Structure formats: C-alpha cells, structure tokens
Amino acid sequence: MRSSFSTESVTSDSRTPLQPPAATTAPGAPAFSADTAGLPSARSGSSRRSGLADRTLDPRTKLFLLLTANLMLFFHVTLTTQIIMVVLFLVPLTAAGRWRLTANFAVLYAVLTALGLLDPEALGLPWLHVVSALAVGATMMLPCFMTGAYAFTTTSASAFICAMRRMRVPETVVIPCVVVIRFFPTIAEDYRQIRNAMALRGIASGGWGLVRHPAQSLEYILIPLLMNATTVAQDLSVAALTKGLGREGEHTSRTLIRLRAMDWLAMVAVVIPLILDIAGVIR
C-alpha cells in the first residue's frame, strides 16, 4: 500500500512543485498572493528549509538520539565522550540545513565547556566556583537540548504521528505528544507578541531589561504565554476531535517513513562512544 507512493522523504515539500500561488488560486482570490507578502508573523524560514527536508533522519532515529543524550546525563559521561557526542549530535542538525542553530549550539557549548575548565583557585577568584559549577551543569544539559531541537524543529507532526504509531505507542501518548509539537512554533510567535506588549508598557524593555529584572520578567512573559496556551490547546483539541484524531481503529498515513542505512549508521555512531564510556574505555 505504501510502496505505491513515490515520496521517500519525511515531508513531501521537496517533491511538490511550488507554483506561484497567484497563478493557481481560484478566480476572485488575487488578494491571496499579496496577503503573504504583508504577513509580519513568524518567519522561521521553513520554506527555505523544506528543500532539505529529505536530508533529515527518520523520526525514530531522532528520538533515539534524544534518548542517548538523556543516557549521557544519566551515566555522567566523561568530558571526552561528551565532546565526541556533541559533535555527532550536531552533524545531523547541519545536514538538515539548520546552520544558525548548529553554530549557536556549538559556540554555547564551547564557551560553557571553557568556563567549566577554569580553575578558580589558581586564578584566585573563589566566586568563580559558582560560575564554573553552573557551566558544567549546563554543558551536561545541552546535548538534550541539541537533540531535542533537532527532533522537534525538523520533523512534521504527521511524520511523528506515523513514527509513534509504528512503534506501537498507545494513542494516549501519541496525541499529547502531537499537541506539544504543534505548540512549539506558536510559542515563538507568542513570545514576540508579548515582548512587544511589554515594550509598550515600558516593562523590562530594551536589550538589558530582561537581565535587570529576571524573575519579574519571566513572570510577565510566562503568564500571558500560559494563558494563551490554554485557549490554543482547547481550540486545537476541538479541531482535532472533529477531524477524527481520537478515532479508534486503524489510522493510515500518506507520509512515508523508513529507516535507511543513514539512520542505522547514526544510531550506531552515537551508541559506540556511550558504551565505550560506560565500559570505562574512554576516560
């Protein structure tokens, strides 16, 4: 059934011819093409990314990477292993065309690692202990963020649904996960709106505003974000319910996912350093 389908990629974007909308929309809809030009909303660049969509791994592999990142935290791996793993985690992110994200993660990791390596005693600055301890904690968390960002920013909701169903995950887990994935892009847009609203009220505005009053700012950002999230969650549930997301019985998918050689290679590549570390080979 699924083999009849030519698309190998996770999303079908790359194969769908992208015609100019004005040429194909219905008569009486010339406003549409103009509409998109004026959209001031989130512009994360997914249209640009779409051409690279088939260079991402299978969603199951992505979840596996996320799992290994968590195991690293659990087993408290050595710095060498951590660096190897971070490099390995950043490769698929680069391959997916997320250059900026990769660069940001790489720089952040390098800076935090360097901070963690500082010797406050030798420098005669005992307060630096706090900084380096925090830096070490952050470097341990970063691999989870890297793999998480990779999994959630490069996968379509439908590919995730398909992957989880193939893994025989119960529907009670699938549906909340899908809702969460659907949420991420809205949070970015919500954040922008809230920051604008704060600027207009003169609350924590400007580049340093957030740093000067971190706790207060967090509250001012989180409250509207959460309040908005509850209404969005309700709207989404209602829409999904009427479209049969919760229906019992077999669901099909027009999105084809398949574990390819590259997926197995990626999984083996990240497992080897982890095993060697646990076995005590890497020190």
Place this chain on the structure above:
Amino acid sequence: MTPEVYSDNMSFTYEHADTPALMNIMLSIPRGQCVVLCGASGCGKTTYSRVVNGLAPQFFHGAFAGSQRTCGLNPAVIPIDRLTPLVGSVFQNPKTQYFNANVTDELAFPAENIGLPADEIDRRVNAVAERFGVTGLLGRSIFHLSGGQKQRIAMAAACMLDPRLVVLDEPTSNLDQAAIADMRVLIEAMKARGLTIVITEHRLAWLNGVADRYVVFDGGRIARQYEADEFLALSPGCIAAMGLRALDLGPYRRRIAELETRSGAQRGLSPNFDGRTTPGSSQLGDEASSGMQSPEPLLSTRDLVIGYRGLDDFTRHIPDLEFHAGDIIGLMGHNGCGKTTLVRTLTGLAKPISGSVTLNGRTAKPRDLTHAGFLVMQDVNYQLFSDSVREELMIGLDETDPAVLAQANRVLVDLDLARFADRHPMSLSGGQKQRVAIGSALMCGKELIILDEPTSGLDRYHMEQVGELLRGLAAQGKTILVVTHDEELAAGWCTRIVNLERTFAA
C-alpha cells in the same frame, strides 16, 4: 426525507454554569439548506453549533436534555468520531484550527484518521485542493499563510471526507472584505453540491442570497425563524433592534468613501494621497470635528517608507499623514497592504526604512514613539500581566503614591471597570479585557492609542460599545487609530478614514 439536523425540545447547560446555554430548542434543517444562526454574543448560537457536531456534551461537558439528531445519529451518545465522515467543522480562529504545519498534511489529516489508503488520500487531497483553489498552497507551511488562506484550508480540510453537513462557527470574524467574498464563493459551491450548511455569524451581509433561512437566538432560546426573503425584507431598524449586524453594508461603505475623501480635502494631505475630492464634503467634516482639535498635530509622518527586510521583503511608501488630538482615524485596506507594519512603525516597534515621524513637532526616535503610543492588540491576552485589574493598571507605577491610586480609581470608573477591580483579568470577557488594556495605556499617559481589530467577532451591541469607548477617549484628547475591517465601526465612529490600499494605486 428526514432532516439533516433535528432538535426536539433540546436543552444544554455547561458544567459549572448557573443558567442553561440552550433551552427547549426545536429546530429542523432539511438536507441541502444553508441556515444562518444569529443573535447577540452569549445567545447560544455557538453552543448550538457545538451540539450539532457533537462537541457538546462530549468535549464541552454539561447537562444535555431532549433529543438531537445530526445526519440521523444522536451526537450526544455516539462516539464523536462516528460523525467525522459526516460532519465537517470550521471554527472561528484561523490560527488555532490546523494541526499540521504543512498544507498537504493538514488536508490529508482527516483522511488518515479515518484510515483511507495512501493513494486514495493523495487523490482526494488533489481533488479537494483544486475545488477550493489551494493547489498552489500544497506543501507550504500553514504558519505563513494569511488568515483568509488559512480559513480556506480549514474549509477544504472540513470537506476532505465528503461530509453531508458542514458547521461553521463565525468563520469570518478575523477576515478582511476580500477574504469574506472568497468565503461566500466557497459556501455557494458547497451548497451547489447539495451539502447542508449551518453557519453561526455576527456579520450577516456577506450571506445575503446564499442563506436560505435565518434562526435568531436570544438568551438560549430560538427567538424567531425567518425564510431568507422575509428576513432580508426587514428594515435596518428592526435588524438593529434584534441586536444584529447590518444586512446592507451599502450606506456604511458610502459613508466610509465620504470619510476617505474628506480626509484628503480637509487635512491637505499630499495631493497624491487621494485625487478625488467630492464637492461639499469638506464642509461636512469641518463642523463635525475641527472644533476640538488643536492646530498642531500630535503625530505626523513625512515621506515615510515602512517595511521589513528578510525572507519576504516588504516596503511601502506611506502618504504623509497627520494625527490630531481628538481624532478617531480608521486605518483600512485589505490584509497585506501594510496596516500592521505601519502600526508597528508608529509605535516604534519597527524602524522606518526611510522618512520620519514627528511627535509634538519634534522628530521622534522609535523609543519616543513606544513611549507615547500604545497598541491594543487583536489578541489582548498577550498584554495582561497581573492577577488583578487594579494591579494591572499600576504596573511600573508607584502603588503607594496616593495620586497614582486616585488616578487608577478614576480610570476604573471611566472605563466601567470598577466592579472588576479585584478580578483576575483573564476571567473577564473580551471587551472587558480590551478596556483593561486601554486603562493601562491611560495610566501610562499615552497620547496615541491604536487598536488592532477591536471589534472582530463582536455583535452589534459590543461593537457599538467599542465605538462609544473610542469616542470617549477622543473626547479626553487622546488620538485614536483603529485598524479595522469592520465597516459598521468605521462608518459609525471614525472621524477620518485612511485606506492604505487605495494610496498604493496612486
């Protein structure tokens, strides 16, 4: 033939609600009819649409009584997904009713859930995309589409499974005039295919000639039912008395055109702003609005070019504008003509590409504009930060200062919020939240108050209330700019109209 929707003495009370949302509803909608449910906010029309598609009581819990049949099934007891292939639903907010990031996936979504084979899904996606004119959008990210396009996708997705009935809950409340006209074409096409259509709507004019029947709800009951010709023959006064929006927008559009030409003539805007000047229109304006205005404008723009760089560049030349204290200026034009960007520029949230904005006679930096102006966002939830209305008004101010406290109390009274002073802002209705946001602007001493679509999804009464509020603010000497698609608001309460769309052509 059995009716597609049939209610017999049906009542529904939401959980935790004191009064029933629907009482003793008797309604029968035969196959192929297009029925409009109208009435003031809270009259029960949305609840009725939820009962029809099974969301109440299955998702919105509550006490259900009487009997209800939708496509021959009882939506109150059967699993809601039995209705999925029979009933398509479209909701109010275009932003929160799509589940997939990608247009193709979104269209495929209901078919996947129902378990159709992949090649059949593909066939249907293409067929439906063609029918709804969205073939060019296939594969694109829905996040980047306009509200009108999103709503079109929602309609297409609702029709993926060839339903017998389509339920639309205020589908146009966030759309501009052009997108509403497109929506009408889609509804006509659905009706031509023999679908039964149930629409709840505040804005009625766009449905003239499409709707077969109007059902007026009032306080949870059906007040009256009208055949289309009977309803359309009602006098505007009669429609207004029922709390409904106008059926004929003609007079409102003429008034808007008049307000537009007047702004050109009276204010001496750059000649390319609007060449047409109707004789006599300038005297009309002078008596109405010049009395209270100071000669010096609060804000004026000079050779302003707005826009943004990035993936999709957008630049736009803005004719020189002047905003005086006491003005209520309506900013109109279809989506994408730069209204939002202009508003962001005037409030200093975005930098102009070139040209300047003058505030009180001095060239203003974006920071000064942010300080002087305030924007009431369409989604006002983003701008309420505190856990009580009173605190909300005093954010950033010294709460121990008696002068500030006195001012807060005055603002509370002025905006009719005194009763809610200690309530959580999020527990208020949309209009009350709007007033809280305006209150916070008044507390900060803002001179320019901009409202983005303040009346979307509002019934006549609440729309008029917003209009009165604008007038009250203008009388206090504030300058008001309203971004709106609502012709009734613009015609009734604006003292001038600036249409960005039209200036584009010049």
